[in-house]
Each structure stands twice: as C-alpha cells, then as structure tokens.
Amino acid sequence: MGRRIVLGMLGLGVVGVAAGRWLSDGVTEVVASTAPGLANVLPATGGFRIYTVTSGYPEYDPATYRLAVNGLVRDELSLSLADLAALPQTGITKDFQCVTGWRVANVPWSGVLLRDVLTAAGVEPGGAALHFTSFDGVYTESLTMEQGMAPDVLVATSMFGAPIQEKHGAPVRLYVVPMYGYKSLKWLSGIEVVRDVIPGYWEQLGYDVDAYVGTSNGRSDDPVV
Amino acid sequence: MTLSSDAAVAPVQLQRFSTAERWVHRTIGILLLILIVTAALLFIPDLGGLVGNRQTVRRIHEIVGFALPIPLLLALLSRAFRDDADRLNRFRPTDWKWLRSRDRRSGRIPVGKFNAGQKLNAAFSLGAILVLLATGTMMFFSSYFPDALRTGATFVHDWLSIAFIIVVVGHIYMALNDATARLGMRSGSVPESWARREHGDWAAEELGTVSNND
Structure with a gap:
C-alpha cells in the first residue's frame, strides 16, 4: 500500500x-x-518574488538620496528626489515578467523617462551605452544607448500609485518595459554614460545582456509591449 | 538474572530503532530543517529581506536538496531499516479499521510496530521527497526544459513543499505530545508498558521471541 x-x-x-x-x-x-x-x-x-543580492534591503535617507548621472555627459547631475519630481512625469502600466517564469500583470509605474534624464544631462558623442549602479553596492545593470532612449524605459519613483516600497527598490529603480525583470535594476543610485556595454550582475552570472521578453534566455513568454 | 527480578529493578525495554535508523532519522531531520528554513527565505519576501544574499541561500537549498537522498540510500544498507520499511509498506486490515475508528488512541484496536498514520506519513514523505527532488532537479537544470515544463516543475515544487511542510510540522507535533516515542527515537528502546499501549501487536511479537534486551 x-x-x-x-x-x-x-x-x-x-x-x-x-x-x-x-x-x-x-x-x-x-x-x-x-x-x-x-x-x-x-x-x-x-x-512579486523578491530577489536581493546582498544582506537585507539597502538603507537610504530620503533627504540625502541622490541619483548621480555622469560619464560622457555635458553636465554631470546629482538629482535629489525633489529634482526627480520636478522633471516631466510619465506613467506606464505594463506587465512585469521575471526570467524565472512569474509575471505580474498590469503594474502601474510612474516616474521620469530615462531619456528625459539623459537629455537633461546631455549625452556627449561616443556615449553608446549605459551603466547602472545600485546603492546596495553590488547590483549593476546595462543598456545600449538606443535601448535606454526608447520611450518605455522609466526611472521609476512610484509603483501601484504609491512610493516604491523598500523591497521593490525604494526610492528609485529602473523599469525597462520590454525586458526581463533583472534589467529593471532596484535601488538605483548611478547612471553612467559609457562607450561600451558593461554586462551587469545577473549577466555575469549567465543571463542574456539583451534581455527582451520572449526572445532571450531561452524563453518564449509573451512579449511585453 | 530472571526476567521477573530484572523487571523489578528496571522496566523491560524493547528495542525499537537501530543505531543506523536513528542516525538516518536525525540526518534527514536536520537536512529537511535547513531546506524548510531556506525555502521560507526564498519564498516569503519579508523574511528573505531580513537575510538577503539570495544567491547564497539558493545555493544552500540546492546543495542540501541534492544531499537529501544520500542518507536514505545509505539506510538501505541497514537490515533493520529495510525490515521497518517493509512494515511501513504493508497495510493490514486492522490499519483501515484503526484509521476509521474514533477511539484509535485507546488501544482497543491493537497496532503493529507502526500505526496506520505513521505508515501514511512514511509513504507521503517518501513520495514528496522523490517528487520534490525530481522537480527541484528540473528547476536546477532549467535551461534544458521548455518554459511550460519549467513553470510546471515550479508549480509542483511550490505547492507540494507547502503540503510537505504541513505534514512535517504535524509529525513534530505528534512527537511533542509523546515523550516516550521521542525517547524511542533518541535512545533506540521503549518501555514495554508504552509498547503494549501504543503498539500492542508489536509488543506481543517482541515479547514472544525476545524477553528483554539487556
């Protein structure tokens, strides 16, 4: 039996x-x-499932938080949360698809389009890629300039109509609509304009650099468009 | 020393579990505990956030998961383990009666070395371990499987682990309510009086062939 x-x-x-x-x-x-x-x-x-790469969630002080924009730019920026709030705000409601298979439908995000931030800094000739860093000290990400200038890449400050929660990357994170979740770096603190793509944290662990949903990482999920 | 004078000094003890069986039980218990804790960290965002280091937690869960069948396979070398596995596998007509009865704890329906609940627990646990091992292996080598099967393996692994954790917690709860049963797993032997009450047929069987074990 x-x-x-x-x-x-x-x-x-x-x-x-x-x-x-x-x-x-x-x-x-x-x-x-x-x-x-x-x-x-x-x-x-x-x-959502929460993936952190360091101990716990990194801490920050809303008063002293700054987003650094530097590298091959005309004007280096150091944006406070108030500075980000003063830039044109964009809302995007799209699915969030993780490379491990889970997907959260219709997540409302808002913040500043990455291209609006880059335009404010002024990209110098030769700046062909973007290197993102997180204040957790470990997580990094990358995009080509063309991918970063698309109208569906958000420097997000709000999610579900409220400030982003700690576990989702407070106070500022990326939301790269057409790509798998690991490209949407959490706890964003630095945007550096560089000449060549520098593979990020997960990419060094073997995930695809061009991480379009449905056509990368050997997966065939429905694209997020 | 005669049996009666011996019994007057100390109650008769019946050998219940061999050293090998107790070590297998202990090892699997520890491995399962590590698996449950790491699973909780990977699963529950607010818990995982306290510890972070997801890659490390995941690696521990994977290594311990793959290690889990090793003590089970080694146990097959033990004669006592194989005999008990055989007893757990065999359901007797009285087992069903025992399961259905309201007074199953009264000792009215005598049970063998293992009662029907223990037999169900053993079968479910082995099945769960095998399915979790198989689906966990699929998740570990996920790049070799199409999306649908990856999602399927994750689905089965997630839900079966919840069911298994509930059963493991139930197993621990039952043990917490019976100090003598715990003593049996710790020391290997149990007093005759406990055996007569909880496992009457087994006690009769043991006392018929072996009078004591000192």
Missing part, C-alpha cells in the same frame, strides 16, 4: 509538471479574483 501511495504521488507529480502552466494560470486567476491579498503569501499566485 505504501508503495502504491509513493507511485501515485510520482504519477501526480508528472501530471502536475505537464499541466503546471495551465494549473498555475488558473490558481493565479482564482486568487486574483477572490483574495488578492493571498498573492503575497502563496507561491505562484501572481505576486
């Missing part, structure tokens, strides 16, 4: 793996429509 239970579980496991994507979507839908709060507690129910 014990053997039959074990074999039965193995069989159910195989069925679960085969039908998992469909089941997973179903559970996500049920939770979202009946008890959205559960999504923060239960696995694979449409909530």
Whole structure:
C-alpha cells in the first residue's frame, strides 16, 4: 500500500509538471479574483518574488538620496528626489515578467523617462551605452544607448500609485518595459554614460545582456509591449 | 538474572530503532530543517529581506536538496531499516479499521510496530521527497526544459513543499505530545508498558521471541 501511495504521488507529480502552466494560470486567476491579498503569501499566485543580492534591503535617507548621472555627459547631475519630481512625469502600466517564469500583470509605474534624464544631462558623442549602479553596492545593470532612449524605459519613483516600497527598490529603480525583470535594476543610485556595454550582475552570472521578453534566455513568454 | 527480578529493578525495554535508523532519522531531520528554513527565505519576501544574499541561500537549498537522498540510500544498507520499511509498506486490515475508528488512541484496536498514520506519513514523505527532488532537479537544470515544463516543475515544487511542510510540522507535533516515542527515537528502546499501549501487536511479537534486551 505504501508503495502504491509513493507511485501515485510520482504519477501526480508528472501530471502536475505537464499541466503546471495551465494549473498555475488558473490558481493565479482564482486568487486574483477572490483574495488578492493571498498573492503575497502563496507561491505562484501572481505576486512579486523578491530577489536581493546582498544582506537585507539597502538603507537610504530620503533627504540625502541622490541619483548621480555622469560619464560622457555635458553636465554631470546629482538629482535629489525633489529634482526627480520636478522633471516631466510619465506613467506606464505594463506587465512585469521575471526570467524565472512569474509575471505580474498590469503594474502601474510612474516616474521620469530615462531619456528625459539623459537629455537633461546631455549625452556627449561616443556615449553608446549605459551603466547602472545600485546603492546596495553590488547590483549593476546595462543598456545600449538606443535601448535606454526608447520611450518605455522609466526611472521609476512610484509603483501601484504609491512610493516604491523598500523591497521593490525604494526610492528609485529602473523599469525597462520590454525586458526581463533583472534589467529593471532596484535601488538605483548611478547612471553612467559609457562607450561600451558593461554586462551587469545577473549577466555575469549567465543571463542574456539583451534581455527582451520572449526572445532571450531561452524563453518564449509573451512579449511585453 | 530472571526476567521477573530484572523487571523489578528496571522496566523491560524493547528495542525499537537501530543505531543506523536513528542516525538516518536525525540526518534527514536536520537536512529537511535547513531546506524548510531556506525555502521560507526564498519564498516569503519579508523574511528573505531580513537575510538577503539570495544567491547564497539558493545555493544552500540546492546543495542540501541534492544531499537529501544520500542518507536514505545509505539506510538501505541497514537490515533493520529495510525490515521497518517493509512494515511501513504493508497495510493490514486492522490499519483501515484503526484509521476509521474514533477511539484509535485507546488501544482497543491493537497496532503493529507502526500505526496506520505513521505508515501514511512514511509513504507521503517518501513520495514528496522523490517528487520534490525530481522537480527541484528540473528547476536546477532549467535551461534544458521548455518554459511550460519549467513553470510546471515550479508549480509542483511550490505547492507540494507547502503540503510537505504541513505534514512535517504535524509529525513534530505528534512527537511533542509523546515523550516516550521521542525517547524511542533518541535512545533506540521503549518501555514495554508504552509498547503494549501504543503498539500492542508489536509488543506481543517482541515479547514472544525476545524477553528483554539487556
């Protein structure tokens, strides 16, 4: 009998793996429509999963926080939260797709378009790539200048209509709409205009540099556009 | 020394678990505890945030996960373990009666070395470990699998681990309520009186062949 239970579980496991994507979507839908709060507690129910690369969440002081924009620029900038709030604000509501498979639909973000920040600093000739740093001291990211100037890359200060939470990258993070989540660097503190792409933290661990959703990292998710 | 005079000095002890079995139980317990703690850190954002270092936590979870079957495989070398595995596998007609009865704790329906709950727990635990190991391996080598199977493996791994944790917590809860059962797993032997009450048929079997074990 014990053997039959074990074999039965193995069989159910195989069925679960085969039908998992469909089941997973179903559970996500049920939770979202009946008890959205559960999504923060239960696995694979449409909530965010938080990946940090250092101990805990990095701390900052809203009064002294500055976003440095430097490298191949006409004017080096050091933007406070008030400076960012004074720049033209853009809202974007799009899905957030993680390279590990989870996706959160229709997340409302707002902040300043990266290209508006770059325009304010003035990109010098030869500035062909962007190197982003996080004040957690470890997390870095990259974009080509062309990718960074697209109208769907946000220096985000708000998420779900409220200031970004610590675990989501407070006070300022990137949101790169068409790419997997790891490109949307959290706890953003530096934007450096450079000549060549410098692969970021996750890219050095083997993830793709050009991380378009659906056509990179060996995945075929629906693109986020 | 006769049995009666011996019993007057100390209660008769019945050998319940061999040294090998106790070590296997202890090792798997520790590995599962590490797996549960790291799983919680990987799973619950507010908990994971306290510790961070996701890559390290993940690496620990992976290494310990792959190590989990080793004590189980080594245990198969032990005769006592194989015998007990055999007992756990065999459901007797009285097991179903015992499960259905309201007074299953009264000792009215005598049980063997393991009661039906322990047998179900053992089978579920082994099944869960095998499925978690298989889906965990798929997640570890995720680049070899298409998205749908990756998502499926993650789905099964997530939900089965929650079910398994509940069962493990239940196992610990039952043990906390029975100091003698814990003593049996710690020292290897249990007093005859406990065995007669909790595992009547096993006590009769043991006392019929082995009078004591000193």
